Amino acid sequence: MARKRYTPEQIIGMLREAEVRLSQGEKVGAISRSLGISEQSYYRWRREYGGLKVSQARRLKDFEVIGSD
Numbered sequence: 001m002a003r004k005r006y007t008p009e010q011i012i013g014m015l016r017e018a019e020v021r022l023s024q025g026e027k028v029g030a031i032s033r034s035l036g037i038s039e040q041s042y043y044r045w046r047r048e049y050g051g052l053k054v055s056q057a058r059r060l061k062d063f064e065v066i067g068s069d
Contacts, residue, residue: 004036008057011045018042 006014018031032042049057 008049008061009054011049012052012054012057015042015045015049 014035014037018028018035021031022028028039028042032039035042052060
């Protein structure tokens, strides 16, 4: 299966949607399946992007690219 790459904006959007659905009582497994991602990806993204706004995530990725040069 080919690996998909998501932009920080897409990831934050999925995390926001997941938070809404979690507050409505849905389980993480069902949410991640409907989003087309694994539970592991959900938890990894939540750890990395949780609480960030789109502009902050974009800046974080820019710093990572600069730091790896």
